[in-house]
Amino acid sequence: MIYKEFQDLKLSALGMGAMRLPVIDGDDARIDENAVSEMVSYAMEHGINYYDTAWGYHNGNSERVMGKVLSDYSRGSYYLATKFPGYDLSNMDKVEEIFEQQLEKCGVDYFDFYLFHNVCEMNIDAYLNETYGIFSYLMEQKEKGRIRHLGFSAHGSCEVMKRFLEAYGEHMEFCQIQLNYLDWSFQNAKDKIELLNQYRIPVWVMEPLRGGRLAALSEEHASILHALRPDEDMPAWAFRFLQTLPEVTVVLSGMSSFEQLQENIRTFETHKPLDEKEMDALLHAADRMVKGIALPCTGCRYCTSHCPQELDIPSLLELYNEHCFTGGGFIAPMALMAVPEEKQPQACVGCRSCEEVCPQQIKISAAMADFAAKLNG
Secondary structure (H helix, E strand, O other): OOEEEEEEEEEEEEEOOOOOOOOOEEEEEEOHHHHHHHHHHHHHOOOOOOEOOOOOHHHHEEEEEEHHHOOOHHHHOEEEEEEEOOOOOHHOOOOHHHHHHHHHHHOOOEEEEEEEEEEEOOOOHHHHOOOOOHHHHHHHHHHHOEEEEEEEEOOOOOOHHHHHHHHHHHHHHOOOEEOOOHHHHHHHHHHHHHHHHHHHOOOEEEEOOOOHHHHHOOOOHHHHHHOOOOOOOOOHHHHEEEOOOOOOEEEOOOOOHHHHHHHHHOOOOOOOOOHHHHHHHHHHHHHHHOOOOOOOOOOOHHHHHHHOOOOOHHHHHHHHHHHHHHHHOOOOHHOOOOOHHOHHHHHHOOOHHHHHHHOOOOOOHHHHHHHHHHHHO
């Protein structure tokens, strides 16, 4: 196992995420505890020492199961991370209640790593609202040793991350972002890393395989990569991309089977970063994958000055592209929660004034109608 230095710790470069644990009869709330126990045993034997869970994973059962399984091992042999569930605004005034329950559910006296969960457009104002006392409470727990390292995860834009960092950056020790070679440009992950570098905050990675999307590429893209590294499978390419980035400390993989765990551990037994030619080929494949689905908006903003509804069309198209590429998901709906209803896709009146000035000749009105239908359907 490759290890990365973090302050005075040595963390396994591969961490086990507990959002996609094996379940019984396809029921996400019914975790297969025997299968998880077997996976954790193998992970511990092969050097994984970082385990990541959260309040809402598996309908609230992930923390309980991971705590139970990890209780078979000495507390100093692993690092446990969980998060405050700010993705639900109704939790904002319950930080003490939730934190105490999390300790109880996990059966521990402290968390090695604790995060503000999912800093985004929808909750940034609430996270920064001092009346909730979230930051001050978590800092108090850190002073008491019940939190050893405090950080945050983010699905929001660079602008949202910047607001959070301007308020709390000097106290954040790590940041967890969605990072993979497809989102390097598609989700502006490169800019997010540059922002974190300004604050000297190391990067934790979530969604390294884009929910499994990067585990199996088309024959067209796979054949190009195989020609460069015949012995590497497609998941390994995604991990090698992350090994190329010096900012990355821990890569979290939500492994749902014993076979996935074994395969990923084999990849992280060696450090094989990409060379320039390999990186170019991989990013070219990502670009081709996105262009096959996404609308080619360049953000020139000619459209916005011609919209009678004053919609932020480039931002809406960016969310539309994400929603279409992912086949749904939570990122676009979550971001739109922070947008007034009269500025959302359904507010488009289909006048096509924007299309008359679009250099890319995008059928914007059709995209807004389709976006609204997807969100409602």
